[in-house]
């Protein structure tokens with residue numbers, strides 16, 4: 001026998017001995033595995049039988065990376081909300097339990113990325129470095145862990161910071177008819193967070209692809225992506241994915257909040273979210289209620305927004321400010337979803353289509369907007385100038401309504417209206433141009449001191465710009481004082497007014 005035949009023989013003997021030993025030591029691992037079958041499929045929903053042990057909200061797998069959430073758990077059948085592309089599934093396909101609930105990857109690799117609610121990257125920039133997985137549904141922080149809202153979240157929009165201020169940890173609803181500038185307000189606020197150590201999450205819910213592409217392009221153009229995460233579902237995604245998007249985005253935010261960071265989350269918009277949930281509920285044959293929404297429609301939004309808060313320093317001290325957006329129809333604020341959200345949130349910013357048509361942008365209707373907690377969070381220097389403005393503006397709006405009916409006005413009323421028109425002109429602001437706190441204070445101070453009153457209305461845009469620029473050029477020490485928690489000193493006030501007056505005097509064609 002030659003050497004290679006000998007080698008083959010010994011290999012064979014060794015393999016046979018291993019096999020024999022394996023057979024002798026084999027202990028069969030017997031266990032049961034629940035395996036269900038799809039019985040029916042409809043848009044975004046599968047009815048599954050044969051999974052008697054499945055829990056509510058448990059994740060089930062359809063193979064090929066398609067998952068679903070067990071939504072309706074009945075005795076012999078479960079209704080599953082599908083989370084991915086499901087067109088290849090058919091009745092009779094196998095379904096497996098996973099034993100876990102829906103979760104999302106979180107980690108420091110997320111800022112700068114565009115992802116879907118399952119945590120998959122959509123920006124073509126490769127895999128995302130993540131550190132943990134968090135369930136998408138988590139209990140809101142208990143009351144005892146919450147701190148009062150005392151720190152402002154500056155939006156950079158004069159009309160909001162002055163009249164409807166928002167604090168860190170607040171939930172401020174943005175609502176209005178379609179195309180009234182709702183997204184623009186949220187995006188401008190995100191742009192203003194540059195350098196303020198606020199991480200922003202923009203959650204696009206059932207949006208048009210072009211609208212989302214525009215938002216991402218704006219964030220990139222303003223170098224804002226490095227402190228932003230975009231969580232995205234488009235209009236043609238399965239309704240299940242649209243439904244989980246805000247919860248997944250909030251879990252991502254909570255991961256950073258637990259590290260003591262301040263966050264801003266924008267849900268754009270919850271009308272699409274409510275509609276996706278209504279679609280799922282009707283397909284699952286849950287009883288419809290008002291406007292065909294299911295009975296728990298209030299709860300799906302309240303449990304989401306309850307997660308926004310400011311934590312006490314002992315609990316990490318982070319904050320999560322929420323800007324939910326809602327689209328109204330024909331300015332109907334008393335429809336079901338708007339009233340629900342108005343009652344859940346700590347205030348609302350209402351955008352009026354008539355102001356939009358008049359070119360008063362941002363088209364915020366101050367009379368119908370409110371901030372229930374943010375006023376306490378304004379910096380002292382800012383509060384000193386904004387307080388008087390609110391009163392003057394409210395008086396103006398009241399008188400303006402009378403003046404529309406051709407009422408004859410006395411000298412004082414005319415002066416109030418003229419002054420109010422100048423306030424409105426000063427509060428106008430272009431998109432994507434946030435104004436710093438010192439510049440805002442300068443403009444507001446000039447307003448309440450009446451420096452703009454002699455300026456003709458057609459010159460107001462130039463006059464406001466000149467004063468704003470003077471505010472940007474204030475000495476650094478003064479800017480720091482205005483930005484900080486100090487009160488406005490008398491000499492600072494005088495210096496700012498003098499600078500604003502000088503800027504107006506140098507305006508070409510200004511009255512001497």
Ligand SMILES: Nc1ncnc2c1ncn2[C@@H]1O[C@H](COP(=O)(O)OP(=O)(O)OP(=O)(O)O)[C@@H](O)[C@H]1O
Pocket residue numbers: 176177178179180181182183184185327361362429430431
């Ligand atoms: N302050 C502003 N100055 C100038 N243009 C603005 C301003 N705010 C919004 N716009 C313009 O108004 C249009 C509508 O804005 P936006 O998309 O933010 O509205 P929306 O209410 O979010 O719309 P949708 O109903 O589609 O969600 C956009 O073309 C935007 O550029």
